[in-house]
Amino acid sequence: MFSRIVLAVSAALILTGGAALAQDVIQTRKAGFDDFKKAMGEIKxxxxxxxxxxxxxxxxxxxxxxxxxxxxFPPGSDKGKTAAKELIWANFPDFTAKAQDLQTSTKALKVAAASGDKAATGKAFGTMADSCKACHQRYRSE
Structure with missing residues (x-):
């Protein structure tokens, strides 16, 4: 009987801890995306x-x-106050590729800006914004 109680309590603690961990990562990613949105405004x-x-x-x-x-976006962080669609975890390689596309387009924007060419920089900024939009359209609930 005692071992069943210990097992039940342990399971409850693990599940509760997992939920708390999921909420921490959700808060961390929300803060990151808030800063990202601010950064986009700064670039604009x-x-x-x-x-x-x-x-x-x-x-x-x-x-x-x-x-x-x-x-x-670890497994289990799709619960709680999040706009993340379950499709992220079902198609994680594509989701990861979209994050890599964002990095690639961000680096291209940096190069364009460093060149001093305003038209090229504006175009690179548009490309970066499109990479954001591609991920949001597929993986974010509005």
């Missing part, structure tokens, strides 16, 4: 003002976050 403003030198550090922030995106 910089492009509009022609302040291309300001874009490099912002793209570094986005690139670092994009590299972490797949780790912010």
């Amino acid at each position: 403003d910089a492009v509009g003002k022609g302040d291309l030198a300001a874009i490099g550090p912002v793209t570094d922030r986005i690139d670092a976050f994009a590299g972490k995106i797949p780790t912010l």
